[in-house]
Amino acid sequence: MYRVLIVDDEPEIRLGLRLKADWDSLHMSVVAEAANGIEALEQLAAEAIDLVITDMNMPVMNGVSFLESCHEQFPTLRIIVITGYEDFHYARAAVRNQARDYLLKPVSQDELMEALRKVAQELDEERTFLNEQETVRWRLSQYYKEMKEHFILHLVKDEIRSAQTERERSELFQLDKWGGHSVRFLTAGLRERKAGVKPLSDAERTPDKLRLPFEMLCREFAETQPQRVSRLQSQPQSQPQSQPTPQSQTSDSGLVLAQMKPQVFLDPNYPGLIHFIAAASDEDATASFIEALRACIAEHLAFEPAIAMGQPVTGFAQWKEGYMSSLVAWNLLESDVGITSKDYAEGRPVLTDEAAKIMQRQLACGELDAFKQAIHKELADVFFESQVQFVKLILQLYLLLDSLAHAAGVPLDTGEQLWVRPDMVLALDTVEKAEGFLVQLGEKIQRKTKANAEDPEQSMIQAAMLFIDNNYMYDLNLTMLAERFNYNSSYFSELFKAKVGTTFIQYVTEVRMAHAMRLLLDTPLSLWDIAELTGFSNASYFSSKFKRLYGVTPSDFRANRSLHSSSSARTNPDLGSGSSNG
Template structure:
């Protein structure tokens, strides 16, 4: 519904215009009437008005001056000039101040409604365009946020890639300079004991509000704080920031009070040790998980790993352990894990706890990749005090080996569906990481298969080769960005995983038969098929 103002010094003329207009049919409501330009400006100032019908020859402030002021103050208002004079001066003023229409009195009903129909149609188009632009900007911001979160997750999961690539991507995602800055991680979650005992409300229903509250607070930190989720811990929210530990405590206390006020749940948060350099982010992230696990557990403070503790499992050792689990090689798992535990128990409690948590996180990661579950009784994030109670190598190994046995057992029981689960995991990984440098050999190694067998299995289950599927996923995202944004081809190429704009353009033309630029120009013509050629 658009609001319209009639401006004419003769009441009978204003009444005649009102009666001639098909307001209901045009979607117009009368906002008011004015007898001169000064009255009209007062009404415009106090009301939301989109259309003005104005006479030109009026006392106090005539149409020419009114149009001049209106154009300056309210450039989006559509002005329709109605006058009884075929005066070149008035026509020229209407053109100069970009009037939508110029009509002569007496105005016929059909002519008036036709003009108003054209004006409302133009307003409709502009409104739709504005809504589409707002929607596009929102979707692009969501897309950008998801890509940034995937990048952060790769940093904290030992998957960051070559240093030059990491530095470049960090700059693209607004994290330029974070490599040299000291950061801390914070892990947030609803109080576990309140979830397990004393409430019949499903906490999962409150995770989205918790995430929204956390993101809003992080967004207010002016580029010094990033909020992200990790699929391995669906009930937790994570934050990384360059701010001080005092700022983080204030951040956590504010969130705690907001969650209590809005959701009536208690919030726990754990703050990790400070780290510097992207390669150390995984340790900072781990320390925040450990800190959150120990929140409210009444364990001695000296049991928490400190930043000075250098004992840790290497990324290569973690990958080997995960590979043994993926292959169901339990004996090899024992040979790999027991020496690590024996070494850990020669050091302080902090080192032992850190190693146990690292091994547990490796088990969780393997279980997630294999689409199997870890029983709640075995989950350290539900029973954080358990890590401290594992005070011997045998106890620690028995706990971890029990989880490993369950993973292997579930894998073997689902042997018939193992290949299907594997390919589903691969597809999910590609869908999440298509913007990164992916290749068949690395993917085969990641999922513990020989490249040749992996290639054959993928094609058999998906119906397309690995490269075809990866290209299809990337092209689907490229189409989306071409249609919904005005990003350059360089930006689109980078956001969709192509090495450069030139290669992206040639690949796009090979798949769709037109260049990306031509595709974007021909969008209204509806290109025959938006499905990539097989």
């Protein structure tokens, strides 16, 4: 709502103006009144006003002086002048000080509404322009890019269980057009040179030393690629059709023509690899992209990268499988096992989510014998089925353990990093060999967990806190988190409070508030955007919660930097943490 101030020394005139206009239809609201120019200037200094409707003949400060002060102190303020004096110098003063209209008393309802409509249209156009500018700045900001990659990573890890959250976030990060179409994941990385292979230069370089320039080069290459127009099949009719954007149009054949640039993201579990999402329908464009990227990396880093392409998948629900197939394809790119993305896609799912959760809990609780038995059963069940399924299972189990190692802060030695050693997959050609390798990793993770915690439950709570820290922007609730770690929700709630010293809701709120404060200070985002990005249900709840915690509104906190240190001290100071369920 646009905020209006009425200035007139006669109360009945002010009341008449209130009653003559249909303020709601114009998205306006009369929020204040003043009897003279001095009172009006005080009101303008105290609160944000979009439009002033003022008389010219007033005591204390006449209309001309008031207009001049407004022009000097509030240059963007809209003003409508109303007076009973048909005096040219009043009209000239109004125009000189950028008044939007000049009305004579008595003002008719039609005249007032017409003047208000003009101002409302101006304000709408200005707000749209400013919002577009803020959106552009936001999308260019590093924080936006980090949040977008974070969302992509959650999609490929299949950690988002809310269809509404998925829809809202995909629209926010301009990924919604990818959700209903066929895509391929590409994985690129540098590998150690094979024995006898001559380097492209004499420089003593290794993939590890080139990790950062490799990442920067890949990002810049993807960003500077020309837009390619890809023909994408329309979404199923059962789903709502999105409106074409200026960059897309719908053809007569029902195909959507969209300009699709590859999306780029990193997975911290696999340092040294960078991943791309490309439209699967344009295979020629994807092949050209891969070859151009390979040539660019070889030219600048004197290393020829290994680039693999996963199987085509359609819809966010299949992104996890598509991403996994890309990792597998990269791992086996130069091996002799002969498994292709097509082979990987065939057959039943090897490792179920239920089995993965059980193994995760067994390690968290120190149940190594049970963990070993579970590993053996999974491997033995698949070994005689096919080599493809056996290799697929080994890699899935490794990726699970690698993720747990990363979460527990367990560094893996070069000899344990299966994802950079495709020859190791071939060497694990029996149940006993594969079991020994995987159980050894599990024992290493468990020893680290045990060293960091006096009891298994403490380790589980630390993992739960880390999950909250990494997922604060999504819809979190106690039942969901308890199920994730295979605990009864009531017991989990009591355990969390005993170990952390605060309730689940309080902890999540603190984490969300820490990130909200960062956004208030570092971005021009509105309170609605900040509430959405930090996991609060709406801006009103976020504002009231913020004021209850810190004694000031989010807007006041943003405006008064002296409040920052005292407020920050009362919430989680670690801005790498998470948040609560509003």
